[in-house]
Structures are given as structure tokens and as C-alpha cells.
Amino acid sequence: MYLTSACGYLLFNIANFVLNLQILALSVIMLLFEAGVSSGLENQIFQYIDLHQNEFIQTLKEWVAVESDSIQPELRQEVTRMVELTADRLRAMGTTVELVKLGSHKLPDGQSLPLPPLILAELGKDPQKPTVCFYGHVDVQPAKKEDGWKTDPYTLTEIDGNLYGRGATDNKGPVLAWINAVESFRALKLDIPVNLKFIIEGMEEAGSLGLEEIIKKENQRFFSDVDYIVISDNLWLSNRKPALTYGTRGNICFSVEVRCGERDLHSGSFGGIIHEPMTDLIALLDSLVDTSGRILIPGVYDDVASLTEEEKKLYEAIEFDLEEYKNNSGVKKFLYDTKEEILSHLWRYPSLSIHGIEGAFHEPGIKTVIPAKVIGKFSIRQVPHMDISIGEHQVIKYLEDVFSKRNSPNKLKVSVPISAMPWVADINDPLYTAARMAIKTVFGQDPEMIRDGATIPIAQTFQNITRKSVMMLPIGAADDAEHSQKEKISRHNYIQGTKLFAALFLEIAKLHGQLQEASNTTTTN
């Protein structure tokens, strides 16, 4: 009897276990449905990506190890090496690669420095398929361990699911995620449903030198059969919710030089009897913006596009966690308190930031010096419909006026080393529809439709010159700390980002087919 009841108990437990399994399977199916259903093909690709994630991370580690800093002249060879490494990777997956020579550029001290080549590459030329061109960059911002990094910036280090390293999110991770997606199709011997083109540069962080000319030159050749251009070089607005970006601000970078003579002076021998360049410069920099962040240069706000009702609604729909955004910055109080104010001042109003002073004594300790020449660096993030050359004139005139009131005998020189236009895309473009679908499939939620306060110089250039649809599809989270001492991409975002790009190829192909079918029906009717 004891045995019978033990058997009964065992059978009851097995039945319970099977029932639980069925419930679990049902819940997974329900979740998949809620998440946006992924097809068998997608599942096969996603599984491959999951299984090979450590290999993808290993390649990112190898890429991060190259100090491809495009700002410091002595590292230029490393940028070129990084471009060549990227070209090798593209070739290995069957891509035809062209390394376009960009010549050289002059540094402020007159030195001429070679520019790294630009990659123009293509994979597939089927006239039945749409052609998607991916833009990315493999150069990085400067980084040194002494800047306050907890880990070596050029050794990709995984801590709590985050991959820390310079370039991990800006922009080596996303470039590799795109390549990983293509490689996954090829490894599974699956037909890639789109033709692919790549434009990968090594000078983005230094202002995309030489790129605009090539785009103009290649417009009738390389870009002639491109249907869509995708850029993945920015971040989500939140740490968890995916986003699609339809606009960026532009930027005009100013250098303001004030000089009194040829050499630095002892402040004991000359302090009190000369007009000091640093004092002039600080007065000039202090005249640019008030305590509420408002730019004081007359005319700057004249051409700013007015806020439409439609735009207001877009902001209202956005989930924005102000506390999370503050935590990401490490700053306790912002200039504004509401979501609408913060987003609009990041995305659709100009801002002025002071970046640094060249020639200022900045080491620890005291040096009682009067620097002979100092150069202030600041920039104005521009928005539609501000004009770069009008902005330049307004700033130069204003600085000259402020300077003339100081009666200083010093020499003032204002220059504009880099400028880039703002960019806004049409969110109703089919490319955005395809990306929305792909995001829903991979992340199980709709993306936040966002703009970005930063600048991707090439976005508007692509749009103006090629007249193709341009979209920015970020895979990095808001706390990825681009340009900062804690730059990272999470393992999750890197791997899901790889799946997202694979899903995008499929969605673009589907949508393109539907569009073509619709246009054929219209023509036959």
C-alpha cells in the first residue's frame, strides 16, 4: 500500500511537471506574440547570434585594442591600421573593398598629416533586391588610463554584463554588430535579402575630414543604386528602451585666440602692467552665455524653427526618466525640470558649450606664469533652420565688439575649424517603418522616436547630396558614456543590436517588395 501511494505521488508529480512545462511553453509563445512575432528564419539567425556571442565579443576586444584616436597626430598610423583591419574583416566575408585615398590635412602648427583611407565596400548586386548602405566610423576619441578610467581603455573588460573600453559603443561596437549580422547570414548559408554597401571612415571624431568631397564625387557611381542609408552612431534616450533617431543638432566649433607677444612672462615681473591674454579671453568666453543657458549673441535665435503642435505631441508620447538621465550624467540639478523643456533644449534649441583653453596652465600645482597666447574653444549646437555662415558672422562680430570695448592692445583671432549642419528626417519614410518592425521583433516593444542633441556631421550631407532616405538606428543605451571615462556597451545591447540589424535586412526586403508590388499595380492600372 505504501508502494502504491508512493507511485501515485510520483505520477502526480510527473503530471504536474508536464503541466508546468505546457504552461511555460504557452507563456513563451504568448510572450513572443506580445513581443512581435519572429519568423522561423529570424529565430534561426537569432539562435546563431546567441551561440556565437563570445566570438563577436572577442572581435570587439581586438578592435578596441587598436588605439585609433583620430585627434592626436602621433596616433594617426593606428587609425590607418584600424581602417585596414576593418577592410580585412569585410573582405573575409566576401565583400569587395575599395580603400579610397583622402590625401592629407594641415595641422594648426603647419604640419601636414596623411588622412586614413576611406572604405567603400559592397556585397551583392542583385537588381531585384534593395540596396542598404551602412555608414560607421572606426576612429575614437582620445583616452588615457590617467583620465580616470577604472580599467585600461584599450582592453575591453566585461564587468556585470557591460563591456568597457574606448570605442565600445562609439562606434566600433555598432560597426561590428552590422558586420556580425551579415556574417551570421553567411555562416548559415542563408540568402542575404538586401544588397549591402559600406562607407566606413577613420576621421569622424576629427570632423569627417575629406568625406563630403568623396560623397559628392561618388554620388553618381557608388551611391547611384543605394536605396537606404543607415547610421548607427548615437544612443537611446533611456538605459533600457530602444529608440529610433530622426534628427540631430549641427555644430559650429570656434577657436578664439588672444595673444600679447612671443613668449610667456613672469607674473611677478609683468603682472599688473600688461593686458593679460587670459583675462581678455575669459571675459570673451564669459560674455557668451548667461546663467540660464541662454546664448547672448544677438540674432542667434532668429531662425530657430518654431515648435509645432505635431512636434509637441511627439515629446508628450516619450517615456523619459529624468532621474535616470541625471544619474547617467552624475549631475544633481539640470537647468530645466520638465521632460518637454529638457528634450526641446537638447534637440530643437541651440546650446553653447565652452570646451577648453589651449595654452592655459592646467597641471597640478602653481606656475606663476602669464601665458603669451591662449586659445579658447567653444561650440554652438545648431538646429533647423539656423545657417552656419550666418552663425559664424554673428559670433565673430559679437566677439570683436566685446573685445573692442576692453581697449586691449592684444591681438584677437577667431576661426572656425569645424562645422556641421543639423539633420531631420521624415519619420514616415518606409525605412523607419522597417526599423520599427525590426525593433519590435527583437526587443518586444515599440521604439521611442527621438532626436539627438549631438551631431553626426555626415547625416545631412548624405541627405543633401544623395537625396536617399537616411536613418539613425542606435543600439547603445543612454548610459554608454560616449567620449567619457566609462565608455561601454552592454553585452545585451551588442548582441541584441546584432539581431536588430539582421532583422532589419529582412524587414527592408519585405517592405521593398511590397512597395514595388504596389507601384507595379499602380502602373498596370
Ligand SMILES: NCC(=O)N[C@@H](Cc1c[nH]cn1)C(=O)O
Ligand atoms: N557620436 C557622435 C558624436 O559624438 N559626434 C561628435 C561630432 C562633432 C561635432 N562637432 C565636432 N565633432 C559630436 O560632438 O557631436
Ligand SMILES: [Zn+2]
Ligand atoms: Zn561616433
Ligand SMILES: [Zn+2]
Ligand atoms: Zn564620438
